[in-house]
Amino acid sequence: LTHKILEMEERHKEEMDTLKEEKENLQSLVTRQSYIIQELEKQLNKATTNNSVLQKQQLELMDTVHTLITLCSKEGVLLKNAKKEEEKPFRDCADVYQSGFNKSGVYTIYINNVSDPKKVFCNMEINGGGWTVIQHREDGSLDFQKDIFE
Incomplete structure (x- = not known):
């Protein structure tokens, strides 16, 4: 019976050591994934900022084109749909x-x-x-x- 108890204690210790090692591996994995998530959030913020800047530039460009079209029609310059x-x-x-x-x-x-x-x-x-x-x-x-x- 003592021998059996010692065997069980040894298996229990091995299982505990394996579980501790797996816990450490999982903690390391969670830490790396948290870092990756933070980096992805930074990149997403940059992309969102770039997208906002591009949208603003697109609006400015559209305003400029509209202004040019208006100016051309006032100045008598022919547009694509006008008779040549x-x-x-x-x-x-x-x-x-x-x-x-x-x-x-x-x-x-x-x-x-x-x-x-x-x-x-x-x-x-x-x-x-x-x-x-x-x-x-x-x-x-x-x-x-x-x-x-x-």
Whole structure:
């Protein structure tokens, strides 16, 4: 009987030692998992902050685009859905101006009795707009009265 009790005590001690070791392993695992959870929470906070910043930047960008669209429509710049000047056969810059284009620039016109369309510079700001620029002097230094045989 004493021998049996000693055996049981020895098994009990071994089981207790195994349980203590498992408890220590579990505590170590819980500590590591707690650290990982804390790190994940930090990363989640960073991601949430970044997402908020990105959303703010997206709103600012949308406001800027809206402002640009409004500005372009006020300035007479054509938008994607508007008719392009190439789609309409203009006879001269006055025709271009009367069609609603009020920005000086290069436009395509179709001159009577000329088969190919011509690209010309139209001045839309001086003297009421709609002027086809034939010659343009910057400072008067270029003499346009040239001899034909030169």
